[in-house]
Amino acid sequence: MSFSEILKETVEKVDGAVSAMIIGTDGISVQEYISEKLIDLTGLSAEASAMIRDIHLAADNLGLGEAREFSIISDRCGIIMRKINPEYYLALIIKPEGNYGKGRFILKTAIPKLEVEF
Numbered sequence: 762m763s764f765s766e767i768l769k770e771t772v773e774k775v776d777g778a779v780s781a782m783i784i785g786t787d788g789i790s791v792q793e794y795i796s797e798k799l800i801d802l803t804g805l806s807a808e809a810s811a812m813i814r815d816i817h818l819a820a821d822n823l824g825l826g827e828a829r830e831f832s833i834i835s836d837r838c839g840i841i842m843r844k845i846n847p848e849y850y851l852a853l854i855i856k857p858e859g860n861y862g863k864g865r866f867i868l869k870t871a872i873p874k875l876e877v878e879f
Contacts, residue, residue, distance in 0.1 A: 762878075764783060779797040
């Protein structure tokens with residue numbers, strides 16, 4: 762299964778999800794799927810490297826171990842990011858009224874499919 766097929770399937774399985782993307786820890790987008798443009802994905806990928814770095818530092822400072830997933834929920838949307846491997850993350854963008862719990866579950870189930878592609 763290709764990256765684009767996995768991203769499309771991820772979005773389609775979650776009520777309120779509008780896009781998904783694979784982002785490198787360097788902030789470069791590898792692949793995107795957009796059913797509805799809710800936010801600028803280029804901007805998200807550019808900011809992702811700083812967010813990932815800050816979250817890893819905070820988790821390390823708190824002695825939490827490896828940070829595997831984090832979320833940003835705002836008035837406009839929610840962004841859930843889950844680690845694929847040390848270099849890449851899967852991000853899911855969901856409308857405010859979307860199903861965040863299912864989004865987290867679907868991301869978790871998509872990771873093994875993506876790992877084999879890397």
